[in-house]
Amino acid sequence: MANEEKAPETEATEQAQQAEQAVAEEVTAEEQAALETDPLAEEAEPELQSVAELMSQLEVAQAEAAALKDQMLRGQAEIQNIRRRAEQDVEKAHKFGVEKFATEMLAIADNLERAIEAAGDDEAVKPMREGVEMTLNMFVSGLAKFNVEQVNPEGEPFNPELHQAMSMVPAEGVEANTVVAVMQKGYTLNGRLVRPAMVMVAKG
Template identity: 50%
Template sequence: MNNDKQAADGNQSENAHEEMIPEGKVETIVDAPADTGLSELEAALAEAMADLEKHKDALLRQQAEVQNSRTRAAREIDKARKFALDGFMKELLPVHDTFARGLEAENATAETLREGSELTLKMFSKALEKFGLESVNPEGEVFNPDFHEAVGMVPMEGYESGSVIEVIQKGYKLNDRLVRAAMVIVAQ
């Protein structure tokens, strides 16, 4: 009988649960949260996919812009290389013309050729200075291995040891950067 009573009690508790939830409503209650959650997830996924596409598009545009900038910069560098010497050549052409006229002079004396050469040298020096070239003429200065190249050392009275006593060949700096060291003789 105990088994019958337990079976009856089990049936009653099942019936009690069924009575609390109206028939036909079970599916709605159980399925509703799943459908709502799924719909929300699908909406969030769609939004995330749209954001992803937007960011992909922005990234592609930025990559294209960077590539275009690189191409433009390369083109500008190429132009700068091609035309960098344009102004310099324009300054040197008058010097060239002066040399040519000097060679064409038929009745030139040694004195006029010397005067012409001096004027041409001044013209040439001014053209070089205009572009930032300056000479390094260190006679009487203390020897500096950053700007001078010692080709000899000579004992010399009246000069301090390590000072430049003679410049064999001038040095040159272009915009404060050494192009050629001055070749000098230094006192011992």
């Protein structure tokens, strides 16, 4: 009889133990799942991805900004070069715009000089020679107002940048490479040679 009365208690105890075991197993499974899927880790991973993406975007933006800056600097340099070339062209136009006109005028000066040489010392044509000389001087002075300067290097050392040697001649008492005669005067415009002086040079 005693055994029959304890049977229900034993059964209840077994059920309680089974329930406790089931709860323990459920808790263990939840802990295991929690360990496998850590919410902080899941939250941290997207944040790390977001930072990496931002850094990548920042690098791309910095590279684009550097390229645009370089392009801007190149553009500014090109504009400055264009402006400088334009200023130089304007300056050259002002300085050498009359070069062709001056070149044409040189023939007049040459003819006036030939007329003076042809007159010589003849007293009969002295008044005419003096008039031609006056005209030549006025003409040369007029050219000088436009920075057209005469090159008359007689007695000076030969300068290949301004003179053209027609011949080498022996000359006593004169240093070698000295201009002993000017066959045709030269001219410069603002320091630039328009026509070299045709000269004879002392032989060494």
